[in-house]
Each structure stands twice: as structure tokens, then as C-alpha cells.
Amino acid sequence: MTTSKASESAASSSAGATGRPRLVSARFGRRSRSASARRRRRSSSIVLLFGLLATGVLWTVLAPGGNAADTASANEAVRQGKLLYSQGCATCHGLNAQGSTEGPSLIGVGAAAVDFQVSTGRMPLAAPAAQADRKDPLYSQTQIDQLAAYIQSLGGGPEKPNLTDEDLNDADLAEGGELFLTNCAQCHQAAGAGAPLTYGKFAPSLSQATPDQVVEAMRTGPESMPVFGSGQITDEEAVAVAAYVRHLQDSPAPGGSSLGKYGPVPEGLVAIVIGLGALLGVCLWIGARQKL
Ligand code: HEC
Ligand code: HEC
Structure with a gap:
């Protein structure tokens, strides 16, 4: 120049x-x-x-995330999931998950519902009952992820949360406790011990639920449990609730015996029987002394 x-x-x-x-x-x-x-x-x-x-900029912004290898393994997971599905689930949920007289449609229930139902052993349903019980899972976590990927590929829906210890440690435990008491305790009890509902249904104990399962239950509302969507409880609040449930599982009962963690009614009953009994004993003892 x-x-x-x-x-x-x-x-x-x-x-x-x-x-x-x-x-x-x-x-x-x-x-x-x-x-x-x-x-x-x-x-x-x-x-x-x-x-x-x-x-270049547009491509990086708009192109689907992940590289070709990721896409290939995701496709493979869906393929494997479809295979597992046709063997273990299609008889009740239909060949294309459209539902049948034996089970509801799974289109749009999302990976979260599949992970919840299969990892808690509720699915595959062994026998018709008022409510599916928690059992040992029949599938490995890899297989569950494949089943979930297949159902997710059909109609989307809530994703698996994949919470880490870090997520849970960072969560606001006090807020989680408050949300639990206002939204969950009426069915699961304040300490998460569970309680019977009507018509042979029950809110199960939360002593075995993993943090992922807690969030999945909220987002998918299994059976008679209501759905708590992100409009009602945000993702961050949902993690706080999961952290609080983990806290309930970890904390030993304060003040001696938990009395089965059944809440205020049996606790009150014990207080009345033992407390009043002791008072009555003292009264009788005083009365007996005065006669002398
Ligand atoms: C014997 C029949 C039967 C089999 C087999 C079965 N299911 Fe189900 N499934 C049901 C019924 C009935 C329900 C609804 C009642 C319930 O949730 O307990 C259900 C509910 C579900 C739900 C919850 C749907 C929702 O709206 O949240 C999911 C997810 C599910 N099943 C996945 C599976 C998967 C995955 C398999 C295979 C591994 C499977 N099921 C096998 C009968 C079956
Ligand atoms: C109206 C009553 C009701 C309320 C309110 C409720 N649940 Fe549930 N919950 C249930 C029932 C019923 C089941 C069992 C569903 C099934 O077996 O398919 C359940 C199952 C669960 C499970 C699975 C437990 C396991 O070990 O398999 C978790 C976790 C759970 N609920 C968490 C919550 C949380 C967290 C809240 C509050 C945000 C909540 N629930 C509010 C009724 C309720």
C-alpha cells in the first residue's frame, strides 16, 4: 500500500x-x-x-447443538428404545404408544414420565390394581434412558431433570420446606411418611424417592397426584423441594422415637395417654396420702 x-x-x-x-x-x-x-x-x-x-455466526447460533457423533448416538438410543418398547410395553400402550384398552397413550408424556414410572418399578405394570406399587426396577438405567428417548421422540413432553449433588446443595432448603408443606404434605404428610387416600389409593412414603424422581413426580403427576407445572412451581423451586425431600430422608428423627412419622394425630394421642396417665397417677398418689 x-x-x-x-x-x-x-x-x-x-x-x-x-x-x-x-x-x-x-x-x-x-x-x-x-x-x-x-x-x-x-x-x-x-x-x-x-x-x-x-x-458462520448464524450457523453456530441456529444449528442444532452437538456434533454428528452425538446425533448418531441419540438416534441409536431411540432405535434401541423402540425395540425395548415393542417387547415390554406395546401390549398395553399400543404398537405406536397410541394407547389401548389396557393402558393410556404415551405420546407427549415425555422422558420424565417414562423415567419416573420405569425407574420406580411401577412400569411395566405386573397386574391391574387400584394403583401401581413401587418395586425394584426391571430395566437398567441405560435401558430406561433408551425407552425415555423413544417416547420423547414421539411427542416431546417434560424431560428428565438429571439433578446433580451440586444443584441440590445450592438449592434453598427453607424455601423447599415451605413449598413442601403447602403443596405436598396434605397427601404425603409433613415428614413424607405417606398416608392412605380414598378408594384403595395411597400417597406413598417418600423415603426411597431420588431427587430426579421427586421432580418427575411433580412434573408428570402420576395417578391421583396432581401435576405441578413450571407455572406453579418453577424449575428452581422444584429443585428446592427435591433437596428438602432428600433432607427429610437424611435427617434422623429429632427428639427420640418418630412414632412412625405419622404426624400430629398419633403424636397427640401418645401425649394424651402417657401425659394424662402420669398426671392421673400423681393425683391418685396425692389423694391416697391425704387419707392417711
Ligand atoms: C399390563 C399393562 C402395562 C404394561 C405392560 C405397561 N404399562 Fe405403562 N401403564 C399401564 C396403565 C394401566 C397405566 C395407567 C395407570 C398407572 O399409571 O398406573 C400406565 C401408565 C404409564 C405411564 C404414565 C403415563 C402418564 O400419563 O404419565 C408411563 C410413562 C408408562 N405407563 C410407561 C410404560 C412403559 C415404558 C412400559 C414398558 C416398559 C409400560 N408402561 C408397560 C399399563 C401398562
Ligand atoms: C393429592 C395428593 C398428592 C399431593 C398433593 C402430592 N402427591 Fe405425590 N403422590 C401422590 C400419589 C397418589 C402418588 C402415587 C402415584 C403412583 O403410584 O402412580 C404419589 C407419588 C409421589 C412420588 C413417588 C414416590 C415413590 O417413591 O415412588 C413422589 C416422589 C411424590 N409423589 C412427590 C410429591 C411432591 C414433591 C409433592 C408436592 C409438590 C406431591 N407429591 C404432592 C399423591 C399426592
Whole structure:
């Protein structure tokens, strides 16, 4: 750039020195033509560069996350899941998960519902009952993930939360406790011990539920449990509730025997029987002494 300018001025000054102005102007005319062509070329290459840059940026923003290998393994999980599904679930839920007289449609229930139902051993349902019990799971976690990937691929729905210890440790335990008492305790009891509901149904004890299962239960509302959507309990609050349930599982009963953690009614009963009994004993003892 600078060298070409310098040589240009050198050329013009030498041309002026030789005293041939016409040739110089003709030369300059040629030069300016080629310079504007160069400028045009330069500006079009700048446009091209910007175009490429913009395409690159757009691609990184809009392209689906993950690389080709991830996509391939995700497809493989769906394929394996479909296979497992056709062997273990299709008889009740239909060949394409559309539902049958034996089981509801699974389209749109999401990976969260599959992970909850299969990892708690509720599914595959062994026999019709008022409510599926928690059992040892029949499938490995890898197989459950494959089943979940297949059902998720059919109609979306709530995803598996995949909570880490860090998520739970960072959660607001006090907020989780408050949410638990207002939303869950009426069925599961304040300490999560569970309680019977009507028509042979029951809110189970939460002593075995993993944090993921707690969030999945909230998001999918199994059986007679209501769905707690993210409009009602945000993702962050849901993690806080899961952390609180883990806290209930971890904490030993304060103040001696938990009396089965059945809540205030048996606790009150014990207080009345033992407390009043003791008082009565003291009264009788005092009365007996006064007669003497
Ligand atoms: C014997 C029949 C039967 C089999 C086999 C069975 N299910 Fe179910 N499934 C049911 C019934 C009935 C319900 C609804 C009542 C309930 O939730 O207990 C249900 C509910 C579900 C739900 C909850 C749907 C919702 O709306 O949240 C999921 C998820 C599910 N099943 C997945 C599976 C998967 C995955 C398999 C295979 C591993 C399977 N089921 C096998 C009968 C069956
Ligand atoms: C109306 C009563 C009711 C309320 C309110 C309720 N649940 Fe449930 N919950 C149930 C019933 C019933 C089941 C059993 C469902 C089944 O077996 O398919 C259940 C199951 C669960 C399970 C599975 C337990 C296991 O070990 O398999 C978890 C976890 C759970 N609930 C958490 C919660 C949380 C957290 C809340 C509050 C945000 C809540 N529940 C509110 C009735 C309720």
C-alpha cells in the first residue's frame, strides 16, 4: 500500500522531471482505472468476507447443538428404545404408544414420565390394581434412558431433570420446606411418611424417592397426584423441594422415637395417654396420702 503510493509519486515526479505531461496523465488515467477496479474488487471481497462471517455466526447460533457423533448416538438410543418398547410395553400402550384398552397413550408424556414410572418399578405394570406399587426396577438405567428417548421422540413432553449433588446443595432448603408443606404434605404428610387416600389409593412414603424422581413426580403427576407445572412451581423451586425431600430422608428423627412419622394425630394421642396417665397417677398418689 505505502510502497505502491510511494512508487506512484516517484513515477509522477520523474515523469514531471522528464517533461512529458501527456504521457503522465495517460498513465495516471490507466492507473486510476485499475485502482478503482482494485477498490471494487477489495470492497466485493469485504462483502464476501462479511457474508461468510455472518453465515458462520448464524450457523453456530441456529444449528442444532452437538456434533454428528452425538446425533448418531441419540438416534441409536431411540432405535434401541423402540425395540425395548415393542417387547415390554406395546401390549398395553399400543404398537405406536397410541394407547389401548389396557393402558393410556404415551405420546407427549415425555422422558420424565417414562423415567419416573420405569425407574420406580411401577412400569411395566405386573397386574391391574387400584394403583401401581413401587418395586425394584426391571430395566437398567441405560435401558430406561433408551425407552425415555423413544417416547420423547414421539411427542416431546417434560424431560428428565438429571439433578446433580451440586444443584441440590445450592438449592434453598427453607424455601423447599415451605413449598413442601403447602403443596405436598396434605397427601404425603409433613415428614413424607405417606398416608392412605380414598378408594384403595395411597400417597406413598417418600423415603426411597431420588431427587430426579421427586421432580418427575411433580412434573408428570402420576395417578391421583396432581401435576405441578413450571407455572406453579418453577424449575428452581422444584429443585428446592427435591433437596428438602432428600433432607427429610437424611435427617434422623429429632427428639427420640418418630412414632412412625405419622404426624400430629398419633403424636397427640401418645401425649394424651402417657401425659394424662402420669398426671392421673400423681393425683391418685396425692389423694391416697391425704387419707392417711
Ligand atoms: C399390563 C399393562 C402395562 C404394561 C405392560 C405397561 N404399562 Fe405403562 N401403564 C399401564 C396403565 C394401566 C397405566 C395407567 C395407570 C398407572 O399409571 O398406573 C400406565 C401408565 C404409564 C405411564 C404414565 C403415563 C402418564 O400419563 O404419565 C408411563 C410413562 C408408562 N405407563 C410407561 C410404560 C412403559 C415404558 C412400559 C414398558 C416398559 C409400560 N408402561 C408397560 C399399563 C401398562
Ligand atoms: C393429592 C395428593 C398428592 C399431593 C398433593 C402430592 N402427591 Fe405425590 N403422590 C401422590 C400419589 C397418589 C402418588 C402415587 C402415584 C403412583 O403410584 O402412580 C404419589 C407419588 C409421589 C412420588 C413417588 C414416590 C415413590 O417413591 O415412588 C413422589 C416422589 C411424590 N409423589 C412427590 C410429591 C411432591 C414433591 C409433592 C408436592 C409438590 C406431591 N407429591 C404432592 C399423591 C399426592
